[in-house]
Amino acid sequence: MKKKIGISLTEASAPNYQHWFTPAELGEDLELVILSYIDDNVEDIPRCDGFVLTGGVDVLPSYYGGSTPYPHQPSHFSPERDAFEKKIYEYSQQQHIPVLGICRGLQYINILEGGKVYEDIGEAANNIHKKDTADKIHDVTIRENTLLHSITGVTSGQVNSAHHQAIHPGHLGRNLMISATSTDNIIEGIEFEDKTDKAFMLCVQWHPERMPNKETNPLSQKIKAQFIQAVRNH
Secondary structure, eight states, X not given: OOEEXXXXXXXXXXXXXXXXXXXXXXXXXXXXXXEOTXXXXXXXXXXXXXXXXXXXXXXXXXXXXXXXXXXXXXXXXOHHHHHHHHHHHHHHHHHTOOEEEETXXXXXXXXXXXXXXXXXXXXXXXXXXXXXXXXXEEEEEEOSSSHHHHHHOOSEEEEEEOOSOEEOGGGXXXXXXXXXXXXXXXXXXXXXXXXXXXXXXXXXXXXXXXXXXXXXXXXXXXXXXXXXHHHHHO
């Protein structure tokens, strides 16, 4: 029986996540499953050996004690998605299953671990990070002695950016540490601080599934390869 990577359904650019995992990488032993808050296919969650929490619409502010309205607030939230992905993450931690969080996924994991995000990072930061007609491109610094550094083998690089919210550095979630930051001090990566008795868990604020040169950029390709290996080893 093939092992399954569960990808949470997103409102935006959903096919990018599926296409990121090539047939050659999945081989004969892995397959993708879409975990859909629309279909509410919760029965597929325990069938998965790895999870990708994707980007998308802002998390409902009540989850982190935020307030509305705020700049660039979406026209609608998705409480059904928030509730569905909470089930995914909680199951992953109960069963020690690898997790990769991307953009909203990073923010939501921080929230689910008791942390907070900025409702909006402000116009100066938005000029660097918020998507316009295309993703923004900017530099990041990778902190040494982190899982992210050991995986990528780099201390800096360029990433793509498409967000107007970010983790509040004064409100990191339980047992989380910062693994990467941008030049303007936006948190770009998190992981568990104490990894004892924890499965693979890595979160990035950028979009490795659609970044330029993703096939050769270690901040995409090596992260994906390590996640796939963690799923195979599960």
